[in-house]
Amino acid sequence: xxxxxxxxxxxxxxxxxxxxxxxxxxxxxxxxxxxxxxxxxxxxxxxxxxxxxxxxxxxxxxxxxxxxxxxxxxxxxxxxxxxxxxxxxxxxxxxxxxxxxxxxxxxxxxxxxxxxxxxxxxxxxxxxxxxxxxxxxxxxxxxxxxxxxxxxxxxxxxxx
Amino acid sequence: xxxxxxxxxxxxxxxxxxxxxxxxxxxxxxxxxxxxxxxxxxxxxxxxxxxxxxxxxxxxxxxxxxxxxxxxxxxxxxxxxxxxxxxxxxxxxxxxxxxxxxxxxxxxxxxxxxxxxxxxxxxxxxxxxxxxxxxxxxxxxxxxxxxxxxxxxxxxxxxxxxxxxxxxxxxxxxxxxxxxxxxxxxxxxxxxxxxxxxxxxxxxxxxxxxxxxxxxxxxxxxxxxxxxxxxxxxxxxxxxxxxxxxxxxxxxxxxxxxxxxxxxxx
Numbered sequence: 001x002x003x004x005x006x007x008x009x010x011x012x013x014x015x016x017x018x019x020x021x022x023x024x025x026x027x028x029x030x031x032x033x034x035x036x037x038x039x040x041x042x043x044x045x046x047x048x049x050x051x052x053x054x055x056x057x058x059x060x061x062x063x064x065x066x067x068x069x070x071x072x073x074x075x076x077x078x079x080x081x082x083x084x085x086x087x088x089x090x091x092x093x094x095x096x097x098x099x100x101x102x103x104x105x106x107x108x109x110x111x112x113x114x115x116x117x118x119x120x121x122x123x124x125x126x127x128x129x130x131x132x133x134x135x136x137x138x139x140x141x142x143x144x145x146x147x148x149x150x151x152x153x154x155x156x157x158x159x160x
Numbered sequence: 161x162x163x164x165x166x167x168x169x170x171x172x173x174x175x176x177x178x179x180x181x182x183x184x185x186x187x188x189x190x191x192x193x194x195x196x197x198x199x200x201x202x203x204x205x206x207x208x209x210x211x212x213x214x215x216x217x218x219x220x221x222x223x224x225x226x227x228x229x230x231x232x233x234x235x236x237x238x239x240x241x242x243x244x245x246x247x248x249x250x251x252x253x254x255x256x257x258x259x260x261x262x263x264x265x266x267x268x269x270x271x272x273x274x275x276x277x278x279x280x281x282x283x284x285x286x287x288x289x290x291x292x293x294x295x296x297x298x299x300x301x302x303x304x305x306x307x308x309x310x311x312x313x314x315x316x317x318x319x320x321x322x323x324x325x326x327x328x329x330x331x332x333x334x335x336x337x338x339x340x341x342x343x344x345x346x347x348x349x350x351x352x353x354x355x356x357x358x359x360x361x362x363x364x365x366x367x368x369x370x371x372x373x374x375x376x377x378x379x380x381x382x383x384x385x386x387x388x389x390x391x392x393x394x395x396x397x398x399x400x401x402x403x404x405x406x407x408x409x410x411x412x413x414x415x416x417x418x419x420x421x422x423x424x425x426x
Contacts, residue, residue, distance in 0.1 A: 017278050018207065019214045027349065028282035028325065028410050035280075047173040055180040062187075063203035065277045067284030067312055067322035070196065071187030078180035085173070111280070118281065118327050121345055129348055137280050 006041075010057065013037045018064055032141045034061060035110060036148060038077055039084050039103060044157040047085030054081025072117055080110045091155040103154065107145065111138040197297075201315035204286050208318035211275040211286070219272075219413065226413075266379065267420035269293050271301075273413050274318070282409055283326045285309075289417060290317045298377050300418040305406035306383040307331065307371065311417060319417075324352070325409055333384050334372040335401070338363050341372045344384065344403065352385065354401040361399070363390050369403055379418065 013033050021030045034057050042050025058074030066073065083106045091099050115134040116123070123130040168175050190196060219226075271287035289295045291314050301309045301321050309323040322329055324346050331344040333354060342357035357363070367387040373380025389402035 014278075015210070018275065019211060021278070022276050025276075025282070025410055030280050030282070032280040034278075048176060051173065051177045051180050055184070058184070061278050063200065064207050065204055065275055065284055065286040065320050066279065067277075067320055067326050068191065068328040069188060070191050070200065071184050071189075073279070075181060075184035075188065078177065078184060082173070082177045082180075114280070118283065121327055122347060125347065125353060133281075133348060141280065 006053075010037065010053070014057070014060055014064075017061075026136075026140065029136050029140050031144045032111075033144065035077070035080060035107060035141060036145050038081050039107065039145070040154070040157065042081045042084035043087050043103070043154050045085075046088040047082055050081030050083075050085035051078050052081070054078040069117055072114070076110050076113055079113070080106055083109070087154075096155070099154070103145075104142065107141060108138050111141070197313050200313045200320065201290075201318075204313060204318040204320050205290070205315035208274045208286050208288055208315075212288075215272065215274045215288075222413070266418050268416040269295060269419045271295075271319075271415050271417055273415060281325075282323065284312075284323055285321045285415075287311075287319050287321055287415060287417070288317065290315045290319050292316050294419045295319050295417050296419075300371075300378050300382065301415050302382060302418065303407055303412050303415055306385060307378070308407050308409070308412070308415060310377055321415070323409065324405065324407075331378065331384065332372040332374045333369050334380070335361075335363055335387060336368045336370060338367065341374070342401065344369070346405075347402075350405045350408065351388070352403045352405055354403055355398065357399040357401055359392065359397050359399050363387060363399065363401065365389065382418075 017033045021033065024031055038050065038054045038057060041053050054077035055074045058077035061073040061077070062070050084103060087099065087102055087106075090102070094102070112134055115130065115137060119130050119133055122133065187196075269289055271289040271293075273285050274288050275286040276282055277284045277286070287301070295311060295314055297311055297314055299311045300307060301311060307324065309321045309326075309329065311319045312322045313320040324331070325348075326346070329346065332341065333344045334341050335354075335357070338361045340357050340361040340363060342354040344352050344354045346352050354369070365387055369384040369386060371378040371380055371382040371384060383406070385403045385405040387401055388404040391400045391402070393400050
């Protein structure tokens with residue numbers, strides 16, 4: 001029953017990302033709902049679930065029409081899942097500021113690795129443009145993660 | 161052995177993480193594997209099928225506006241065709257006088273963009289044509305304005321297109337009227353950079369950029385963009401050009417795949 005809920009929510013967010021994220025695009029930048037989902041899952045269920053779900057969702061993303069660097073998404077989302085899994089039950093141990101800083105840093109790191117690989121040329125040609133691209137991609141997803149924090153904050157997740 | 165097993169079970173989080181990293185790296189390093197291509201082609205078909213209702217709704221939403229624009233464009237193109245027919249007649253006469261025969265035929269397959277990928281940045285699209293429509297990997301994809309990418313994986317009725325905005329994308333181009341050639345790479349926001357251009361050629365802002373024809377993929381003469389800036393690289397024998405690309409990468413719904421071309425020059 002629990003695994004059914006797990007699969008249904010995963011497929012639902014994947015469909016939202018596949019079909020609706022383009023409607024929210026600003027130029028070529030879109031929010032990454034799947035990264036937010038992995039963050040939630042990993043904080044609730046821990047490192048193991050975070051890594052496995054990150055890897056599987058990464059594979060699903062790359063199979064949904066990625067042109068080059070097939071395999072980059074499972075790598076990135078596994079890292080996100082593993083790192084955010086360390087935040088399971090950490091809200092009571094850390095101060096809210098450090099807890100927020102941790103998940104913001106994890107998402108920032110994920111997009112940084114993504115941009116380093118995808119925009120390696122731009123980093124060499126125009127570093128300022130590269131940092132703007134990273135900031136744009138990261139901030140747009142942060143906006144949605146922030147909105148979700150108001151609706152359903154991480155600290156309300158009960159560790160399983 | 162038992163101790164090893166117990167250590168793995170105890171540290172299964174870390175073991176699974178390392179396994180995930182290694183397996184992802186393995187896939188990343190085996191992108192060109194043909195078996196991987198088959199899986200990606202099949203998955204593109206599934207994504208195209210899932211995306212088709214949404215694409216249909218989107219096209220209905222924009223139908224009236226698109227119809228209006230097409231009517232306007234039709235009038236403009238009719239006028240252009242009229243003047244081009246006269247120019248072609250004149251060109252034929254001049255070619256006959258020079259005993260020169262130049263023929264270029266491009267066979268285009270129209271396609272609908274069914275999905276624009278899932279990654280946080282737009283780097284690829286899925287179109288609704290595949291091997292059933294004679295579309296194969298490494299065929300140029302363009303809009304009426306110019307080149308936007310090439311097909312990289314094809315299924316029966318869907319194909320993945322690598323966009324010009326992908327980091328692995330390079331295009332051999334020629335700048336007109338000087339005839340200089342260079343290698344184009346995307347920079348962002350409809351801007352591109354052209355390197356490997358000889359320093360001694362005369363290039364001005366606004367010069368037209370077309371495909372050079374040096375590549376096995378792109379026939380010569382396909383529109384690419386316009387020169388937006390010319391810079392001399394110090395200590396180098398090359399110029400660096402900045403180019404404006406005409407396509408808005410976030411706003412096209414229909415594309416054409418060049419499925420056949422033949423250049424015959426005598």
